[in-house]
Amino acid sequence: MAAKLILSMDGAVIKEYPLNKERMTIGRKEHNDVAIDNLAVSGEHAAIVTILHDSFLEDLDSTNGLEVNGTPTKKHFLQNNDVIGIGKYKLKYISDQVTQTTPADFEKTMVMRTPPKQAAAQNESKPAAPGVVQPQAGSKPVPVEAVEKTGKFDAQSPAAPATPVQAAAPATPAAAAKPAPQAATPQQVAVVQVLTGPNAGKELELVKNLTTLGKPGLQVAVLTRRPQGFFITHVEGESFPLVNGQALTNQAHQLKEHDVIELAGVKMEFYFKG
Amino acid sequence: MKITEALEIFSQTHPGMVRSHNEDSVACEPSCGLVVLADGMGGYNAGEVASGIAVSVVVTEVSHALSDSSPIDLDKESGVELGVELLRDNIQKANASIFHAAESQPQYSGMGTTIVSGLFYDNRVATGHVGDSRMYRLRGETLESITRDHSLLQEQIDGGIISIEDARLSKNKNLVTRAVGIDAEVVPEIHVHDVLVGDIYLLCSDGLNDMVEDDDIQATLYALQNNLPLAASQLIQMANDNGGRDNVSVILVKVKNKFSASRGWLGKLLAWFER
Numbered sequence: 001m002a003a004k005l006i007l008s009m010d011g012a013v014i015k016e017y018p019l020n021k022e023r024m025t026i027g028r029k030e031h032n033d034v035a036i037d038n039l040a041v042s043g044e045h046a047a048i049v050t051i052l053h054d055s056f057l058e059d060l061d062s063t064n065g066l067e068v069n070g071t072p073t074k075k076h077f078l079q080n081n082d083v084i085g086i087g088k089y090k091l092k093y094i095s096d097q098v099t100q101t102t103p104a105d106f107e108k109t110m111v112m113r114t115p116p117k118q119a120a121a122q123n124e125s126k127p128a129a130p131g132v133v134q135p136q137a138g139s140k141p142v143p144v145e146a147v148e149k150t151g152k153f154d155a156q157s158p159a160a161p162a163t164p165v166q167a168a169a170p171a172t173p174a175a176a177a178k179p180a181p182q183a184a185t186p187q188q189v190a191v192v193q194v195l196t197g198p199n200a201g202k203e204l205e206l207v208k209n210l211t212t213l214g215k216p217g218l219q220v221a222v223l224t225r226r227p228q229g230f231f232i233t234h235v236e237g238e239s240f241p242l243v244n245g246q247a248l249t250n251q252a253h254q255l256k257e258h259d260v261i262e263l264a265g266v267k268m269e270f271y272f273k274g
Numbered sequence: 275m276k277i278t279e280a281l282e283i284f285s286q287t288h289p290g291m292v293r294s295h296n297e298d299s300v301a302c303e304p305s306c307g308l309v310v311l312a313d314g315m316g317g318y319n320a321g322e323v324a325s326g327i328a329v330s331v332v333v334t335e336v337s338h339a340l341s342d343s344s345p346i347d348l349d350k351e352s353g354v355e356l357g358v359e360l361l362r363d364n365i366q367k368a369n370a371s372i373f374h375a376a377e378s379q380p381q382y383s384g385m386g387t388t389i390v391s392g393l394f395y396d397n398r399v400a401t402g403h404v405g406d407s408r409m410y411r412l413r414g415e416t417l418e419s420i421t422r423d424h425s426l427l428q429e430q431i432d433g434g435i436i437s438i439e440d441a442r443l444s445k446n447k448n449l450v451t452r453a454v455g456i457d458a459e460v461v462p463e464i465h466v467h468d469v470l471v472g473d474i475y476l477l478c479s480d481g482l483n484d485m486v487e488d489d490d491i492q493a494t495l496y497a498l499q500n501n502l503p504l505a506a507s508q509l510i511q512m513a514n515d516n517g518g519r520d521n522v523s524v525i526l527v528k529v530k531n532k533f534s535a536s537r538g539w540l541g542k543l544l545a546w547f548e549r
């Protein structure tokens with residue numbers, strides 16, 4: 001199912017519009033796909049271009065402009081639940097298609113045929129021999145039509161800036177972003193404190209996913225942050241680091257609070273702070 | 275310096291946390307400095323078949339051709355270096371093999387694969403790729419992708435339709451615009467890059483770069499450059515910790531020494547003294 005727009009004013013829903021066209025226009029005049037009969041709305045106010053699962057909003061040089069989530073914008077890559085503001089009207093963008101297909105289905109790599117004319121335009125190398133187009137029964141190819149849509153979009157927005165407007169981008173929705181690895185105890189900061197040697201007393205906060213300790217060429221270990229906690233692994237050096245007096249093996253070793261690490265002759269304690 | 279002594283190569287592949295089987299294939303032929311990685315697609319086990327054919331055709335043919343010739347020789351017809359010509363020809367040969375297998379056997383219909391390959395010779399690397407499997411290079415502290423995906427998203431980035439930052443949010447990540455074995459012919463993208471001692475090259479399937487940010491890949495390679503097996507398993511572990519939604523494969527190549535090709539009898543003599 002396609003994504004949709006929900007038009008409302010003062011919290012009252014007026015109408016829903018499925019984004020079932022490659023390009024949909026919003027404006028005061030009747031021929032627009034989303035026609036809003038209000039003088040604050042320009043005749044052709046904005047357009048939404050949809051390329052497969054991604055939709056882009058652009059201002060068509062309207063008199064009163066556009067807002068997305070309260071921020072004025074000219075061009076915006078729409079994310080689920082974004083609210084477009086045009087005058088007193090709100091258009092909510094809903095793209096819950098992730099629920100329509102299973103993630104596994106969804107992320108399978110698929111091939112998209114490039115029409116020869118486009119291939120010729122994009123690289124100097126010769127396109128695949130014309131006339132040898134084969135039907136593909138097994139995979140689920142994207143219809144060539146989709147590629148051509150992309151081409152059309154290019155043609156229709158020659159003024160598209162080389163670098164789309166960024167300032168207006170809202171905070172990235174967590175759901176769509178790459179899942180960030182989280183420490184077992186997100187509110188606490190893991191720390192390694194040096195116990196011996198000239199740096200005794202110094203603390204090193206383990207804020208990165210990967211922290212190396214030791215002296216290159218002599219002995220190096222790496223501390224990695226994983227969903228289930230922190231791990232220490234031997235990287236290089238003849239001898240292996242000690243944890244609570246026990247030498248590590250080639251395997252990663254999960255650290256517990258107050259473990260004492262001994263590496264390149266220096267003792268360190270691992271614990272959580274805060 | 276012989277190529278086997280100049281390069282350290284390590285590869286690893288993992289089905290990930292979601293998929294039941296692994297459609298990626300990797301192969302390395304250290305004796306001629308060749309590394310190949312492919313990410314197959316197609317129903318049932320067709321993906322594995324396609325990536326397996328691609329990798330074995332390229333490795334077998336290239337190493338066979340190089341057993342009695344040098345990659346710096348010029349091809350008689352085209353005047354192009356043999357190293358470059360071999361990658362191009364054999365990716366095309368792999369394409370034909372997969373295409374014909376898919377045509378003749380209905381269960382393999384529509385199968386295809388990405389490919390990324392590197393042939394190291396004469397202090398250079400020739401890269402040949404099709405699709406969205408990548409080759410990165412870590413030089414000093416800088417990680418850079420030296421291949422450009424053949425994907426819808428990359429085309430949108432190039433066209434200025436979507437910014438690199440926004441591209442991370444795109445739902446069109448999985449669409450490649452070129453693949454091996456889908457059509458009767460394919461155009462591999464070939465480039466040659468100079469290699470420096472200390473460089474680390476990473477070939478990976480999109481199961482890595484879709485799940486792990488480039489910054490984290492950089493940090494891992496930089497921190498663990500003296501332990502390639504650990505670097506490889508750390509990269510795979512990060513992809514899996516972040517969800518592991520796809521098969522994930524990596525090949526790491528570390529340049530430990532120069533590897534000049536010997537030219538003529540004098541070069542051969544000098545090379546003999548260098549040993």
